[in-house]
Amino acid sequence: MGKQEILLRTKVGWIGVVLTTLVIGLLFWLEVEKIWRLLVFIPALIAATGFIQAYSKFCVYFGFKQLSNFNQVGKTDTVDQMEYRAKDRAHAWELVNYAIVVGILVTLITYLLP
Numbered sequence: 001m002g003k004q005e006i007l008l009r010t011k012v013g014w015i016g017v018v019l020t021t022l023v024i025g026l027l028f029w030l031e032v033e034k035i036w037r038l039l040v041f042i043p044a045l046i047a048a049t050g051f052i053q054a055y056s057k058f059c060v061y062f063g064f065k066q067l068s069n070f071n072q073v074g075k076t077d078t079v080d081q082m083e084y085r086a087k088d089r090a091h092a093w094e095l096v097n098y099a100i101v102v103g104i105l106v107t108l109i110t111y112l113l114p
Contacts, residue, residue, distance in 0.1 A: 020106065063092025066089075
């Protein structure tokens with residue numbers, strides 16, 4: 001990913017943090033049943049996905065779609081070599097799994113709070 005794409009993923013990560021904080025605050029303020037705290041997973045996953053992609057300088061979507069971008073946002077190139085496509089797809093799954101683990105951890109912590 002190019003610098004613009006990395007910046008975009010960082011912004012997505014911060015948006016996810018804000019949404020996670022708002023959801024947690026709203027759930028505690030409304031004093032809803034504990035089961036509703038599981039909703040925190042969605043914005044936590046968004047935050048984790050954004051930051052993990054920015055940190056690794058690798059776009060999950062591009063990895064699954066055999067694309068690359070090292071220039072301006074929205075301009076992509078195709079990854080032609082089959083060997084690199086398989087590596088990109090495997091790396092994309094790895095990053096998705098990391099984000100899921102982070103989302104689960106944040107949700108678990110939120111769920112276990114009194």
